Amino acid sequence: MTPSTEERDALFKTFGRAFFKQDLDLMYQVVAEDFTWTVQDGEDVRVLDSREKIQAFFAERRGKSENVRFEDVVFNHAPEATFMTYRMTGTEVATGERFAKVGVERYTFRDGKLTEKDVYSRPATP
Numbered sequence: 001m002t003p004s005t006e007e008r009d010a011l012f013k014t015f016g017r018a019f020f021k022q023d024l025d026l027m028y029q030v031v032a033e034d035f036t037w038t039v040q041d042g043e044d045v046r047v048l049d050s051r052e053k054i055q056a057f058f059a060e061r062r063g064k065s066e067n068v069r070f071e072d073v074v075f076n077h078a079p080e081a082t083f084m085t086y087r088m089t090g091t092e093v094a095t096g097e098r099f100a101k102v103g104v105e106r107y108t109f110r111d112g113k114l115t116e117k118d119v120y121s122r123p124a125t126p
Helices: 005-021 051-061
Strands: 031-041 044-048 065-077 081-092 098-110 113-123
Touching: 005 065, 005 081, 005 098, 005 113, 044 051
Parallel strands: 031 113
Antiparallel strands: 031 044, 065 081, 081 098, 098 113
């Protein structure tokens, strides 16, 4: 069952809160047990397909960036997926350099839960 727009909005509200708090117990209330998150990491595409891999990814990333903000966030609900577009800004802790990226994330659903999060991003142009 693909959730309605209202149900998707509720899923994303909980998912976003869990994501920013790195709260996997809360996250797994709204994602399927076989949830898969793919993200480009340098030259590699990382496939985070278990709770343990997501937890390790959060730990690996913790402290590398600060003052991270998502701006211009728009959810576009299609029949079988939702696409989120955004602009992300922050500061690299090691260098003190500011960064900005733009991106799109593709989410899919099964049985009223999130099943996939595919992240595509690149540096924003000035």
